[in-house]
Amino acid sequence: MSSWSAASPGPGDQAWNESQFSIPAGYGEDRIVLLVKDPWWLYAYWEVQPSTERAARGQLLPQDIPGLQSVLRIYDVTGIDFPAQPAHRSFDIGLSGLATNWYIQTNAPGREFIVELGLLTAGGRFLLLVRSNRVMAPWFGPSDIIDENWLTTDEDYWKLFGPAAGIGVGSSPSAWAKLAPQHLFSPGWSSGSLWAPNRPAAIKGFWCRVNTDLIIHGATEPRSTVVVQGQSVAVRKDGSFSLRLALPEGTQAVTIDVTSPDGRSSRTVTPVITLAWTGALSPDGAKPNPQRSDMPRPQDLTPGSLP
Amino acid sequence: MSEPQGFLALVLHTHLPFVRHPEHADFLEERWLFEAITETYLPLVERFERLANDGVPFRITMSFTPTLLAMLADPVLQARYIRHLDKLIELSAKEIDRTRWLPPFHRLALFYHHRFTAARQRYVDTYRQDLIRPFRQLAERGCLEPIASCATHGFLPLMDVVPSAARAQIRIGVEAFEHAFGRRPIGFWLPECGYHPGHDRYLKEMGVRYFLTDAHGVLFGSPRPKYGVYAPAICPSGVAAFGRDLESSKSVWSAEEGYPGDSEYREFYRDIGFDLEYDYVRPYLNGDGTRLNTGIKYYRITGKTNDKQPYDPDRALEKASEHAGNFMFNRQRQIEFLRAAMNRAPIIISPYDSELFGHWWFEGPEWLELLIRKVHFDQQQFSLITPSEYFQRYPTNQVLEPSMSSWGNGGYNDVWLNGANDWIYRHLHHMAEQMTQAAKAHAQPDPLTRRALNQMGRELCLAQSSDWAFILKTQTHTGYAYRRLHDHMARFTRLDDSLRQRRIDEGWLSELESKDNLFPFLDYRVYAEGS
Numbered sequence: 001m002s003s004w005s006a007a008s009p010g011p012g013d014q015a016w017n018e019s020q021f022s023i024p025a026g027y028g029e030d031r032i033v034l035l036v037k038d039p040w041w042l043y044a045y046w047e048v049q050p051s052t053e054r055a056a057r058g059q060l061l062p063q064d065i066p067g068l069q070s071v072l073r074i075y076d077v078t079g080i081d082f083p084a085q086p087a088h089r090s091f092d093i094g095l096s097g098l099a100t101n102w103y104i105q106t107n108a109p110g111r112e113f114i115v116e117l118g119l120l121t122a123g124g125r126f127l128l129l130v131r132s133n134r135v136m137a138p139w140f141g142p143s144d145i146i147d148e149n150w151l152t153t154d155e156d157y158w159k160l161f162g163p164a165a166g167i168g169v170g171s172s173p174s175a176w177a178k179l180a181p182q183h184l185f186s187p188g189w190s191s192g193s194l195w196a197p198n199r200p201a202a203i204k205g206f207w208c209r210v211n212t213d214l215i216i217h218g219a220t221e222p223r224s225t226v227v228v229q230g231q232s233v234a235v236r237k238d239g240s241f242s243l244r245l246a247l248p249e250g251t252q253a254v255t256i257d258v259t260s261p262d263g264r265s266s267r268t269v270t271p272v273i274t275l276a277w278t279g280a281l282s283p284d285g286a287k288p289n290p291q292r293s294d295m296p297r298p299q300d301l302t303p304g305s306l307p
Numbered sequence: 308m309s310e311p312q313g314f315l316a317l318v319l320h321t322h323l324p325f326v327r328h329p330e331h332a333d334f335l336e337e338r339w340l341f342e343a344i345t346e347t348y349l350p351l352v353e354r355f356e357r358l359a360n361d362g363v364p365f366r367i368t369m370s371f372t373p374t375l376l377a378m379l380a381d382p383v384l385q386a387r388y389i390r391h392l393d394k395l396i397e398l399s400a401k402e403i404d405r406t407r408w409l410p411p412f413h414r415l416a417l418f419y420h421h422r423f424t425a426a427r428q429r430y431v432d433t434y435r436q437d438l439i440r441p442f443r444q445l446a447e448r449g450c451l452e453p454i455a456s457c458a459t460h461g462f463l464p465l466m467d468v469v470p471s472a473a474r475a476q477i478r479i480g481v482e483a484f485e486h487a488f489g490r491r492p493i494g495f496w497l498p499e500c501g502y503h504p505g506h507d508r509y510l511k512e513m514g515v516r517y518f519l520t521d522a523h524g525v526l527f528g529s530p531r532p533k534y535g536v537y538a539p540a541i542c543p544s545g546v547a548a549f550g551r552d553l554e555s556s557k558s559v560w561s562a563e564e565g566y567p568g569d570s571e572y573r574e575f576y577r578d579i580g581f582d583l584e585y586d587y588v589r590p591y592l593n594g595d596g597t598r599l600n601t602g603i604k605y606y607r608i609t610g611k612t613n614d615k616q617p618y619d620p621d622r623a624l625e626k627a628s629e630h631a632g633n634f635m636f637n638r639q640r641q642i643e644f645l646r647a648a649m650n651r652a653p654i655i656i657s658p659y660d661s662e663l664f665g666h667w668w669f670e671g672p673e674w675l676e677l678l679i680r681k682v683h684f685d686q687q688q689f690s691l692i693t694p695s696e697y698f699q700r701y702p703t704n705q706v707l708e709p710s711m712s713s714w715g716n717g718g719y720n721d722v723w724l725n726g727a728n729d730w731i732y733r734h735l736h737h738m739a740e741q742m743t744q745a746a747k748a749h750a751q752p753d754p755l756t757r758r759a760l761n762q763m764g765r766e767l768c769l770a771q772s773s774d775w776a777f778i779l780k781t782q783t784h785t786g787y788a789y790r791r792l793h794d795h796m797a798r799f800t801r802l803d804d805s806l807r808q809r810r811i812d813e814g815w816l817s818e819l820e821s822k823d824n825l826f827p828f829l830d831y832r833v834y835a836e837g838s
Contacts, residue, residue, distance in 0.1 A: 016801060016812075016815075018794060018797045018798070021793065021796070021797035021800065021801075023734060023792075023793060023796055024734075026733075027737050033468055033732070033733075033736060035465055035468070035720070035724060035732065036464070036711065036719070036720060037719065037720050037721055037724050037725075038717060038718070038719035038720065038721055039719065043724055043729060045729070045732065045733050047733075101729060101730075101733075133468055136504075136711075138527070138710045138711035138712065138719065139527055139529065139710055140527065141527060142526065142527065142531050143527065143528065143529035143530055143531045143707075144531075145529050145530040145531060146530055146531055147530040147531075147533075147705060147706075147707070149705075150530070150532075150533040150705040151533070152531060152532075152533040156533075156648065157531060157535070159648045160534065160535030160536075160537060160645070160648060160649070161526060161535060163552070163553075163554045163641055163644070163645070164522050164526060164535045164536045164537070164550070164552055164553060164554070165522060165523075165526070165553050207613055209582075211583075211584075213405065213584060213587070229407070231404075231407070233404075243404055244401070244404065244405045244587065245404065245405055245407055245408060246405050246406055246407075246408060246409050246412070247408065248408050248409060252408065
């Protein structure tokens with residue numbers, strides 16, 4: 001979650017409040033924009049003003065009204081000066097009146113497209129509302145065009161394709177068709193996910209974790225020294241001190257030495273703490289991590305011996 | 308030494324979106340930068356410097372996005388990073404005490420405390436808070452080839468309908484690079500490897516010699532590439548495209564088969580920010596008190612189990628060494644094979660996100676250093692190279708037009724164009740057109756109008772970051788991504804309205820300039836030039 005819960009301070013102009021800006025649904029234009037999603041799919045978004053649609057409807061005869069439908073007409077205009085020249089082919093997608101965008105399956109890698117939004121009468125008359133930009137869906141697969149200065153045989157091409165695509169050597173056209181989508185385009189971690197990571201799916205089933213921390217706290221004359229098990233502990237200005245320790249199973253004798261500021265008086269106290277566990281946290285009876293039997297016991301640890 | 312049989316180009320793409328909120332004392336998403344500095348940028352710099360000081364010749368290519376460069380140079384974020392680090396040092400010191408009776412954890416607490424303390428010392432004393440300088444110095448020593456990227460990581464294939472916007476992303480990116488590195492970039496990282504045929508022309512205009520694409524960008528190019536991705540493809544504009552090698556990429560990137568998933572490596576998802584008692588860690592959480600990753604992590608991946616074992620840095624290092632050796636061995640075999648098939652020395656392009664090393668794959672920087680050492684000392688079959696050095700050796704290459712492509716899931720535009728984020732393009736395209744119109748309408752603006760136009764350019768760029776679309780898709784931090792899109796649209800729209808009404812609120816403009824303060828050099832006329 002973002003920490004953006006508190007509203008940012010408003011801009012200098014009292015009349016304008018950034019947080020109250022609402023992203024508009026449209027911009028009062030007649031427009032359709034076509035984008036490529038991948039070799040097989042396009043995406044279009046559009047906006048048509050009611051006045052434009054009314055003007056188009058004005059051209060209709062009364063008998064055209066029943067069955068009138070908004071459609072997207074997709075033209076294959078590969079290598080063609082459209083609309084001056086006719087398209088290679090076209091197909092329609094019927095729309096509900098509310099749609100303002102659509103994913104269009106063309107299944108035609110390497111072809112160029114233009115889309116028109118219009119009204120289609122039951123009699124087949126098409127009234128254009130807006131026409132899109134031209135896009136080209138990327139070709140999917142090795143190009144059929146060979147440069148004679150850089151001649152390559154199918155065999156040589158596939159030899160180098162295998163390792164490049166991460167599917168090993170000796171691949172063939174039939175192998176890559178199956179393997180390429182799986183290997184070529186699944187990097188595992190995609191860029192950006194590094195900062196917006198999804199936590200992995202939790203291991204199924206009920207679980208719990210229990211840990212024990214021990215807090216030793218006290219107070220003495222300010223500027224006294226406090227040493228717990230040979231290691232000094234910070235004493236606050238008011239003379240209080242505290243120390244938090246993860247507590248493993250077993251018995252700990254905690255020697256606490258307190259010495260007065262002038263070094264003349266001292267006290268030693270040794271609380272002895274015993275922690276014993278019964279029960280188990282996981283189905284196989286394992287104890288929680290800090291109490292694992294394969295871990296060294298506290299007494300194995302010599303202070304200061306660690307890196 | 309005999310002539311190498313082939314070459315390996317390691318390319319690290321270094322990027323973070325611009326996240327800077329001086330209006331808040333404490334801001335969760337600013338931690339992306341702080342974590343990246345501690346876990347990735349400092350460790351990489353340290354290792355590269357050590358290699359250079361040890362006289363190990365190496366070549367590595369690194370892109371730096373302008374948004375990241377702006378944040379690294381920003382005094383507000385620099386001061387906040389030190390504050391962040393001080394809190395971590397404090398927490399790790401408490402952990403040394405707390406883990407006294409648990410040796411494997413105690414050892415790790417000391418390990419982290421030392422790491423954070425050393426990071427602070429390097430950041431403050433050695434680099435004087437300027438992390439761009441050591442990278443620049445590595446470039447001057449000839450080890451590092453820094454390359455440029457788009458202004459705000461705009462995803463260009465979906466910007467093609469407003470060519471001036473795509474072109475401006477590239478031009479501003481090149482300019483930001485020049486400010487940071489004091490030279491023109493030779494290479495360019497297209498964000499997300501997003502290539503749309505024709506955009507190489509904009510790179511050409513800026514004097515860029517090469518860019519990187521995903522494997523199929525070159526493999527599916529036309530005419531058919533004789534050498535696959537193992538030699539550059541020269542675009543019709545004359546700029547070279549180097550295609551990614553997926554065999555080498557997979558061994559690092561793949562979540563399942565890749566090295567980073569090894570059971571000895573540190574587990575990313577077990578962090579004391581989530582594991583320890585709430586009141587104890589509360590002072591180290593953000594303002595709203597939601598648990599988060601502190602960076603102190605005590606467990607190793609262990610396996611597909613919740614019962615994680617304590618992390619052992621020594622065993623992890625051994626594993627990193629083993630994996631570096633394995634990577635080198637596989638490249639030797641690959642180069643042997645390719646050399647025979649091509650009858651020329653191949654170049655293998657292995658691009659990764661920099662932040663993978665250290666942030667996600669904790670041992671990644673060690674792996675990289677060990678790999679570089681092994682490549683130099685343990686074999687002679689191949690050597691490291693930068694793309695630009697490769698075409699010094701092989702100046703003649705095949706001309707072809709690469710295919711539209713990206714390195715996102717699916718290989719095309721799906722990640723940035725789907726049901727979760729497609730609504731943004733209507734607005735981004737509209738803004739880009741308004742920007743172009745405004746730029747053309749104001750040939751001789753007065754100083755205040757000029758400032759407003761420049762700020763419009765900044766707001767447009769910030770809205771165009773591919774990161775927002777990506778985050779909307781992944782459904783984490785979506786509130787933040789939405790808010791950023793919203794706010795940059797709001798600021799842009801009001802600036803545009805102010806220009807039309809010839810009524811600019813200077814106080815508000817100044818506030819925007821200090822908030823979204825990146826690219827002080829930005830000149831709005833970049834949107835008026837060309838087509």
